[in-house]
Amino acid sequence: MILIAAMAVLMPLLAALQFYWLGQVSDGERERLQANLSADAIKFKRDFNRELIRAYLSFHVDTSATLGDIERHHVERLEQWQRTAPYAQLFSDVFIVSTDEQGRPRPSRLDAAAKQFNPTGWSGEIANLRERFEQRYESARLQTEIASQSSLESFAADIPALIIPFPPLPPDKARSQRVPLPSGFTIITLNLKYMQREFIPSLIQRHFPAASETDYNLAIINRDHPQQVIYSSRHPSEDVNSSDVSMQIFGMDSGEIRTLRRDGGAPVAAGEQSDNGPMRSRSIVRYIKRQTGNSIAAASSGEEDGRWQLLITHQAGSLQAAVSSTRRRNLAISFGILLLLAASMSMTIVATRRAERLARQQINFVAGVSHELRTPLAVICSAGENLADRVVSDPRQVARYGTVIYKEGRRLTEMVEQVLEFAGAQSGRRRYEFRSTQVADLINGTLTACRAQTQESGFHVETEIESNLPPVSGDEAALKLALQNLISNTIKYDGESRWARLSAQMGAGERGAEVRITVEDRGSGIATVDLPHIFEPFYRGRDVVAAQIQGSGIGLSLVKQIAEAHGGRISVRSTPGAGSAFTLHLPVETQVGDTGEAKS
Numbered sequence: 001m002i003l004i005a006a007m008a009v010l011m012p013l014l015a016a017l018q019f020y021w022l023g024q025v026s027d028g029e030r031e032r033l034q035a036n037l038s039a040d041a042i043k044f045k046r047d048f049n050r051e052l053i054r055a056y057l058s059f060h061v062d063t064s065a066t067l068g069d070i071e072r073h074h075v076e077r078l079e080q081w082q083r084t085a086p087y088a089q090l091f092s093d094v095f096i097v098s099t100d101e102q103g104r105p106r107p108s109r110l111d112a113a114a115k116q117f118n119p120t121g122w123s124g125e126i127a128n129l130r131e132r133f134e135q136r137y138e139s140a141r142l143q144t145e146i147a148s149q150s151s152l153e154s155f156a157a158d159i160p161a162l163i164i165p166f167p168p169l170p171p172d173k174a175r176s177q178r179v180p181l182p183s184g185f186t187i188i189t190l191n192l193k194y195m196q197r198e199f200i201p202s203l204i205q206r207h208f209p210a211a212s213e214t215d216y217n218l219a220i221i222n223r224d225h226p227q228q229v230i231y232s233s234r235h236p237s238e239d240v241n242s243s244d245v246s247m248q249i250f251g252m253d254s255g256e257i258r259t260l261r262r263d264g265g266a267p268v269a270a271g272e273q274s275d276n277g278p279m280r281s282r283s284i285v286r287y288i289k290r291q292t293g294n295s296i297a298a299a300s301s302g303e304e305d306g307r308w309q310l311l312i313t314h315q316a317g318s319l320q321a322a323v324s325s326t327r328r329r330n331l332a333i334s335f336g337i338l339l340l341l342a343a344s345m346s347m348t349i350v351a352t353r354r355a356e357r358l359a360r361q362q363i364n365f366v367a368g369v370s371h372e373l374r375t376p377l378a379v380i381c382s383a384g385e386n387l388a389d390r391v392v393s394d395p396r397q398v399a400r401y402g403t404v405i406y407k408e409g410r411r412l413t414e415m416v417e418q419v420l421e422f423a424g425a426q427s428g429r430r431r432y433e434f435r436s437t438q439v440a441d442l443i444n445g446t447l448t449a450c451r452a453q454t455q456e457s458g459f460h461v462e463t464e465i466e467s468n469l470p471p472v473s474g475d476e477a478a479l480k481l482a483l484q485n486l487i488s489n490t491i492k493y494d495g496e497s498r499w500a501r502l503s504a505q506m507g508a509g510e511r512g513a514e515v516r517i518t519v520e521d522r523g524s525g526i527a528t529v530d531l532p533h534i535f536e537p538f539y540r541g542r543d544v545v546a547a548q549i550q551g552s553g554i555g556l557s558l559v560k561q562i563a564e565a566h567g568g569r570i571s572v573r574s575t576p577g578a579g580s581a582f583t584l585h586l587p588v589e590t591q592v593g594d595t596g597e598a599k600s
């Protein structure tokens with residue numbers, strides 16, 4: 001009882017604690033995953049931007065450069081890049097945009113094989129840039145302020161390309177302009193296919209080794225034109241709002257510029273002394289800011305932040321959804337374990353109760369059997385003693401004493417047989433020998449065996465056997481014992497009627513045709529509370545125990561065991577005060593077949 005109460009309190013408490021703790025663990029896990037993902041994204045952004053800034057710095061030129069110097073410088077830098085840079089194929093073309101006599105921008109393209117720049121039109125990759133350049137040069141020509149604000153961005157995100165201004169014109173040459181313009185621009189167009197197939201995947205592999213394959217979807221889109229998808233993993237989500245991490249890349253990260261400068265500049269320039277060549281500037285950061293207008297213009301145009309957007313989304317929809325589903329799974333598992341615990345505890349309690357009841361019943365059984373044995377033993381002893389002491393010497397009296405001793409001895413034998421039968425059946429050692437048995441022979445044999453008992457009690461036993469009953473496959477001795485038990489009970493619990501009927505007829509059972517043998521009486525009947533339990537071993541009716549009617553409580557359980565071993569069953573109908581009818585249902589021979597053997 002205490003155990004049940006403790007369980008009733010502890011289980012909900014444990015369930016509530018588990019719910020709360022798992023909630024806490026999930027929150028922590030989500031924060032940890034979010035932090036790791038953001039940290040990885042920052043590293044990705046840093047490496048991505050670094051490569052582009054490296055490229056940018058590799059192609060920048062100093063103030064004192066002439067166009068010829070710049071062209072030679074670019075030829076040399078491109079060769080160096082392709083020889084030494086980790087992503088050698090990052091560029092698809094190098095252009096220079098300089099002004100013609102009319103002050104109009106004219107592009108020329110580097111022919112890497114011939115190592116020279118050849119004039120080209122505003123076509124192909126750079127077609128989109130024409131308008132921007134012409135507008136800018138026009139503004140400069142008309143000497144408007146707009147020139148400074150409409151500075152060309154360092155990155156053209158849509159192409160994509162790097163736009164690197166030449167140093168501004170010396171003041172004497174720029175005198176005609178209110179805002180000094182660069183004398184020209186370098187355009188490095190990036191190899192988008194190479195970026196999609198090599199550059200971005202290798203960075204993803206480096207920074208999101210697990211994410212790229214399994215848990216996360218990655219996408220890179222153009223920040224200003226979100227429909228332009230630069231890169232996407234298998235099942236990308238390009239929704240900026242629903243992504244777990246959204247970070248701008250492809251930007252002029254001034255911190256990164258400083259780092260690269262401090263570390264000796266771009267790798268292609270490695271080994272080159274910073275003050276050696278005419279093409280090095282003192283402060284690239286200041287240089288870029290000056291060239292692109294001013295720092296505010298750079299920031300507002302997104303130069304610092306980046307023109308592309310990296311979106312990382314968990315495959316479950318979001319990190320929150322993934323953590324929630326893990327939490328739900330963990331909750332289900334832990335509640336399942338709790339339920340299992342509760343179920344096993346309940347089963348232990350039930351089993352303990354059953355064991356207790358069985359132990360009590362066994363004690364009652366021992367007491368009952370001992371009690372049953374006492375009466376015949378006492379009769380036998382006293383009759384034997386009288387004979388030995390020659391208290392009776394009259395031959396007729398001696399014969400009467402002999403009959404009493406014989407009868408009591410037989411009763412004892414039957415009782416011992418029954419106990420042994422029960423013990424054998426319980427232990428599974430009992431082997432039934434199935435033979436084709438005629439039901440009429442079985443009933444008549446039982447009645448003969450019980451005759452002494454029925455005659456002694458003045459019982460009238462009617463029989464009603466349907467003609468042409470098919471044989472049953474059975475162990476005759478066991479079936480007789482079962483019927484004897486039922487008849488003994490009718491005598492024991494008869495009351496005053498002294499009447500019983502033994503009938504047999506065909507019937508349709510659940511598994512086919514069956515022979516039904518019914519033992520009926522008009523005795524005390526069975527109380528409704530006892531009825532569900534009378535076939536349990538050692539169970540005795542309450543009224544019967546109160547009335548001190550002798551018995552051990554194994555008779556009916558034995559009948560049930562024998563019926564089931566024959567592939568049949570036992571049923572009972574009873575009306576308290578009016579009588580009972582026990583029916584043995586036995587399948588007809590053809591249907592028992594192997595079943596009976598197997599059950600034996």
Ligand code: ADP
Pocket residue numbers: 489490492493521523524525526530534539540541542544550551552553554555556557580
């Ligand atoms: P026992 O007769 O030794 O008590 P049984 O297993 O034969 O054990 O019977 C179990 C109980 O079923 C009996 O104690 C009694 O209460 C009830 N019972 C069995 N047969 C009858 C019957 N014919 N009439 C009334 N009650 C019966």
